[in-house]
Amino acid sequence: MKLLSEEKKNAVLQSMMDYMEKDKEAIIAANKKDLEAFDRDDQALYDRLVVDSAKVDDMIRAVREVKNQDDPVGKTxxxxxxxxxLKITNKTAPFGTIMIIYESRxxxxxxxxxxxxxxxNKILLKGGKEAHNSNEELVKCWHKALKDNGLEEDWIQYLKMDRATTQEFLRNPDQPLDLIVPRGGEKLINFVKEHAKCAVLISGRGNNFAYVAPDADMEKVIPVIINAKTDKISGCNALDKVLVDKNHPDFEGTLKKIESELSNAGVKIIASSDVIDKLDTNDEIKDENVWFEEFLAMKAAIGAVDGLDDAIETINHYSGGHSNTILTENEADASKFMEQIDSAAVYHNASTRFTDGGQMGVGAELAISTDKLHHRGPLGLKQLVTNKYYVLGNGQIRK
Structure with missing residues (x-):
C-alpha cells in the first residue's frame, strides 16, 4: 500500500478537526435522529450513543492528540x-487494512x-445500525478532509451492512483485509471470531473484580470501589464484583459498609450465599454464570474468599482479563496479586477506571485489548503497527 508522509497525514487530521468544528451542529442533529429512534431500555448503550457539543470537542481533542504524536511507521x-x-534492520510497518466493527459509539x-x-492503514468502519445517522455525518468529515488533501475517499470507508452481509464479508471480503478489531459485547466478538478469515484483535469485555484484603484501609476501599463501580457504568473498565476476605478482623462490618455505600450510590447489590445473611439485600446469586457476567449497569456482586490465593484463583477463573484491583496495605501481597492475576491491567489501591489510553499516557486508543498477541491493554498509536525486516547483503548465500 502507499506510504503517506507524516506531513500529509497531519494535514488530513488538521482538515478533519476543522470540519468537525464547522459541522458540529450537523453532527449533533444527526445524532439526535439516532437518539429519537433508540429504545432507552438499555441505558449503557444509550449513554454510548449520545453525541453532544462536549463529545464533539472530545473527538476533536483526540484527533489533535494523535496529530501531535510522532509517526509510528518506519521506526527502527x-x-x-x-x-x-548481512545487515538486518527491523522496522515498524503498517498492517494494511483494518476493519473496525463497533456498537453504538x-x-x-x-x-x-x-x-x-x-x-x-486503510480503515473499514462497520458501525451499529443504532448510530447510522451519526456515523454517516462523521464519515462525511473524513471524506472532505481526505479530498482536500488529494487522497481517495477509500482510505476510510463506512460499510452499511446487515448481519448476514457482514457475515459473508468476513468470510469472503471483496478487498484485502489484514486485521479486524471488534468493539462491543461478547456476542459481537464471538460472531467476528467465528466468521473472520484474518487476524482478529479482541477488545475484550470487562467483568472486573476488587479484592478487599484483611488489612485493607477502608479510607481507601470505599472511594476506590464507588469510583470504579459508578463513575461510568458503560465502561469496560467499570467494576462488577467485590470479594471480601473472610479473614478480615471486621468481616461482617466491612461487608455491610461496602453494601451500604454502594446502595447509597444507587447500585443494586446481589450477593453470594456465604455472605447474604450478613447483608440487607435478599438477592442471592444462585447461578454460577453470574460471576462471569459483565453487568454494564448500576449493579454489583459481593462475595467472599479465603485468603490471597483463593482471591487470585477466583478472579482468574471468572474475570474477563481486563482490569482487577487489590485493596491492601501489604506490599508483598499486592505484588503477588499483580504478578499472578492474568489481566491486561492490575491495580493496587486504585480504581479500575484508569484502564484507558488517555489516563495511562498512551493517548487516544483504538481499543483495550485483552489479547496477548500482539499487545494487551490500551491500543494506542504505537501499537497499531506491525514490523518488517530489511536485510541488506552483498551476495551472501546460506550454506
Whole structure:
C-alpha cells in the first residue's frame, strides 16, 4: 500500500478537526435522529450513543492528540550486522487494512479511525445500525478532509451492512483485509471470531473484580470501589464484583459498609450465599454464570474468599482479563496479586477506571485489548503497527 508522509497525514487530521468544528451542529442533529429512534431500555448503550457539543470537542481533542504524536511507521526496532556481513534492520510497518466493527459509539468513527489512519492503514468502519445517522455525518468529515488533501475517499470507508452481509464479508471480503478489531459485547466478538478469515484483535469485555484484603484501609476501599463501580457504568473498565476476605478482623462490618455505600450510590447489590445473611439485600446469586457476567449497569456482586490465593484463583477463573484491583496495605501481597492475576491491567489501591489510553499516557486508543498477541491493554498509536525486516547483503548465500 502507499506510504503517506507524516506531513500529509497531519494535514488530513488538521482538515478533519476543522470540519468537525464547522459541522458540529450537523453532527449533533444527526445524532439526535439516532437518539429519537433508540429504545432507552438499555441505558449503557444509550449513554454510548449520545453525541453532544462536549463529545464533539472530545473527538476533536483526540484527533489533535494523535496529530501531535510522532509517526509510528518506519521506526527502527533493532539494527544488527551479522558475522556474514548481512545487515538486518527491523522496522515498524503498517498492517494494511483494518476493519473496525463497533456498537453504538459514534466517537469510535473518529477516535479509532484517526489512530489507524496515522499509522498509515486503510480503515473499514462497520458501525451499529443504532448510530447510522451519526456515523454517516462523521464519515462525511473524513471524506472532505481526505479530498482536500488529494487522497481517495477509500482510505476510510463506512460499510452499511446487515448481519448476514457482514457475515459473508468476513468470510469472503471483496478487498484485502489484514486485521479486524471488534468493539462491543461478547456476542459481537464471538460472531467476528467465528466468521473472520484474518487476524482478529479482541477488545475484550470487562467483568472486573476488587479484592478487599484483611488489612485493607477502608479510607481507601470505599472511594476506590464507588469510583470504579459508578463513575461510568458503560465502561469496560467499570467494576462488577467485590470479594471480601473472610479473614478480615471486621468481616461482617466491612461487608455491610461496602453494601451500604454502594446502595447509597444507587447500585443494586446481589450477593453470594456465604455472605447474604450478613447483608440487607435478599438477592442471592444462585447461578454460577453470574460471576462471569459483565453487568454494564448500576449493579454489583459481593462475595467472599479465603485468603490471597483463593482471591487470585477466583478472579482468574471468572474475570474477563481486563482490569482487577487489590485493596491492601501489604506490599508483598499486592505484588503477588499483580504478578499472578492474568489481566491486561492490575491495580493496587486504585480504581479500575484508569484502564484507558488517555489516563495511562498512551493517548487516544483504538481499543483495550485483552489479547496477548500482539499487545494487551490500551491500543494506542504505537501499537497499531506491525514490523518488517530489511536485510541488506552483498551476495551472501546460506550454506
Amino acid at each position: 526496532i533493532s539494527d544488527d550486522t551479522l558475522e556474514n556481513g 459514534p466517537d469510535v468513527t473518529i477516535e479509532a479511525a484517526v489512530l489507524a489512519f496515522k499509522a498509515n
